[in-house]
Amino acid sequence: MDEMKLTNKVANLLWEAENNKQAIEPITETYSQLEVDHAYEIQLINIKRKLTAGRAIQGHKVGLSSKAMQKMMNVNEPDYGHLLDDFFHKNRSNINLKNYLTPRVEVEIAYILGKALPAPGCTVEDVLNSTEYIQPAIELIDSRIKNWNIKLVDTIADNASSAGVILGGEKTNPRLCSPRLIGANLTKNGEIIDTGAMGGVLNDPTIAVAWLANKVHQFGVVLEPGHVILPGSCTKAFDVKKGDHIIAHYDRMGKVEVSFI
Numbered sequence: 001m002d003e004m005k006l007t008n009k010v011a012n013l014l015w016e017a018e019n020n021k022q023a024i025e026p027i028t029e030t031y032s033q034l035e036v037d038h039a040y041e042i043q044l045i046n047i048k049r050k051l052t053a054g055r056a057i058q059g060h061k062v063g064l065s066s067k068a069m070q071k072m073m074n075v076n077e078p079d080y081g082h083l084l085d086d087f088f089h090k091n092r093s094n095i096n097l098k099n100y101l102t103p104r105v106e107v108e109i110a111y112i113l114g115k116a117l118p119a120p121g122c123t124v125e126d127v128l129n130s131t132e133y134i135q136p137a138i139e140l141i142d143s144r145i146k147n148w149n150i151k152l153v154d155t156i157a158d159n160a161s162s163a164g165v166i167l168g169g170e171k172t173n174p175r176l177c178s179p180r181l182i183g184a185n186l187t188k189n190g191e192i193i194d195t196g197a198m199g200g201v202l203n204d205p206t207i208a209v210a211w212l213a214n215k216v217h218q219f220g221v222v223l224e225p226g227h228v229i230l231p232g233s234c235t236k237a238f239d240v241k242k243g244d245h246i247i248a249h250y251d252r253m254g255k256v257e258v259s260f261i
Helices: 003-020 036-052 067-073 124-130 152-157 205-217
Strands: 057-063 079-084 093-095 104-113 131-141 162-167 183-188 191-197 228-230 245-250 254-260
Touching: 003 036, 003 152, 036 079, 036 152, 057 205, 079 152, 079 162, 079 205, 104 183, 104 205, 104 245, 124 131, 124 205, 131 228, 131 245, 131 254, 162 228, 162 254
Parallel strands: 057 228, 093 254
Antiparallel strands: 057 079, 104 131, 104 228, 131 162, 183 191, 183 245, 245 254
8 A cells, every 4th residue: 555545544544533433443553554754644634624624723732742751652752733723612611521532631831822933943932932921721632542552653643632722720921930830730529630840841841832833844834823832731641531520720820620521
């Protein structure tokens, strides 16, 4: 099978899995010849399908941006996915789990861009200059691969396991704080289940945003004004089920909360 037929076939499998809410076996087990470049091509095939159907790109997310996750996945750099307009939920939303397969939540700081990020050569200073504000966020991730049995190629092809974003808390100028020192804790049904600091994301989440700008530039993509950028989680990912109430509390930046029904 030539490469174009292969990438289209795998994109179709993931497309059907998402739309039918039926997870599939790891694509890396079925098609071991797939590499990272193929995975990004597969991701883009399905993103283009969604754009054709009327969706719009509202931002991007960085995945595998902690050293622990990179070690677990045996990679030496993060990956990325697209955030579409229908991914976004208001703070204190009730999210219906029938729309997902095996959802999990992560604690993040969102960068909302006021100006396009320059690339190649985007720096931390460029990110700070281009960010209108940062804001607490819970990322909802999901996998179209059975039991989260994923390797790097699986998650990249599956849009970096993206599924949703809940923004809340206080909007803050990143120059008036140190993003890497922002701490947060995550509670589920009133119990603290994890704590973290944003410095766990590449030592500074702003570095992850600069990495993303330079990475997507290779594919002719620009991170634009108004885009929401998620640099990665400062906590582990936690499964959620019907009836769960999740709150992420942030140092001096308020909280984000969401319920699952």
